[in-house]
Amino acid sequence: MQMYSDVSAGLKLQIHRASIDLNKKGLGYRKIRRVLKNDFNVDVPEPTISQWIYYGRVPGHNSVSWFKPKPMPDKNKLLKLYLKDKLSREELGKKFGVTNVTVKKWIEFYGESTRNKQDAMNTPRVKLLLRTRRLIKPTKNIKKLTNEKSYILGVLCGDGHINKNFAQLEISNNDLEFMKEFLRCVYLAYHWKFNYHFREKKNTIVTYISPEYIVNDLLNISTFGVRKWRVPNIIKSTKKLSNVSYFLRGFYDSEGCVGRHEVIFTVVNKNGALDIIKLLNRFKINATFKHYNRKNIGDIYHVGIYGKENIKRFRDRVGFSMTRKQNKFINLYKDW
Structure with missing residues (x-):
């Protein structure tokens, strides 16, 4: 096995092109690294692959690159x-x-x-920016429950975080597609475009949503928090199944996982898990509920969707916004 730093410039470019092609097929940087080891017998560091994918850098072709360091300023x-x-x-x-x-x-x-x-x-610049953004008032009606707002609520019950100051989503840099979908829904629901940032040290993507009118609207709808979240009443009571579908998609984009023969999620919130099962039942999707006690964690709750018909209904009525997860449904049918 060769180290990436030891190979020729020509081979580096071949490896780079292969990485981009693999990413277009839905592979994340960890899986890309394993494929490169197998195909080229070269160990490429994960940060190098992530720089290629998320910053568009090319070995030896970028002036802003670790291959050609920038001189330190005065x-x-x-x-x-x-x-x-x-x-x-x-x-x-x-x-x-x-x-x-x-x-x-x-x-x-x-x-x-x-x-x-x-x-x-606490720097004056950041305080001013946040204060300015938080005080801006909406120019359009934001109270209506749309599919996009339903998706946002589902995400906040999963990977998302919200308090009185801001809403935050921080996810693996493997799931850029998820982040873009979340921000697309925020824009359509609240008429504000937000950016995301790549955190190199943690290999994550993060976005912050701070305008007061958005945060207050979301907090007025439901309770959030890892152990406290519940499916909002407006989702439970809505007659529009598309709202329910988008809420579930947001939640499963955050927490869901496609296994060899099942779609599952695991949480520490019993009532929240039972709420999700009731929503699935509205699409005639049956789910199992199991309770475990784990050392150092405590009670955890496992919800699984099994069986060909149940999984087909989930795929067709809920699904995932991420190609990486949606494509895994294909593997579920190989043995059926």
Whole structure:
């Protein structure tokens, strides 16, 4: 097995092209790495693959690249921008054409420590930005329950997080398609476009939604939190099955998993799990409910959809927005 850094420039380009093709087929960077090991006998680091996929970088072809490092800016200039002008590492990275990790290394090289998350959120620039965004009022009616709002509510019962200040979604960088669908629904439901950010150190994608009118609207609909969330009453009582379908899709995009012969999710919230089963029943999808007790975790609840007809109904009436998960349904039918 060769290390990626030891192979020729020509082979690096072949590996890069293969990685892009594999990603178009729905493979994430971890699976791509395994395929590359098998096909090329070369071990390519996961961060390298993620840079190719999410930043469009090409070995030896990018001026902004780890293959051709950017020179460090002048110490006084860099520290003035960071310490006095309070620019964030992300802003400095865009200014100098590097990643925020590189900016962090520069700052530490010059003998200064970087701000932690709490300090960064307390800078005047960020406070002003958040305050301005939170106080903006909606220009259109946002109270109506749409399919897109139903999807958002489903996500918040799963991977999403919300408090009185902001809503957040942070997921694996393997699921960019999921993030884009979530932000598409936010835009259609609340008429505001949000961006996502790639966190290199954690290999995740994150977005923050801070306008007060959006946060208040969502919090007024239901209770959220890992152990407290419930299916909102407006979802339970709606006569539009499309709203129910989109809510379930948002939830299963967050929590669902397609196994060899089943579609499952596991949570620590008993009442929430039972609520989901009742929604599935509206589509004549039967699901099993099991309780386990795990050391260091406590009670967990497993909901599974089994059987050809049940899984077909789930695929046709709910499904996933992510190609990666939706394609796994194909494998379920190979043995039937």
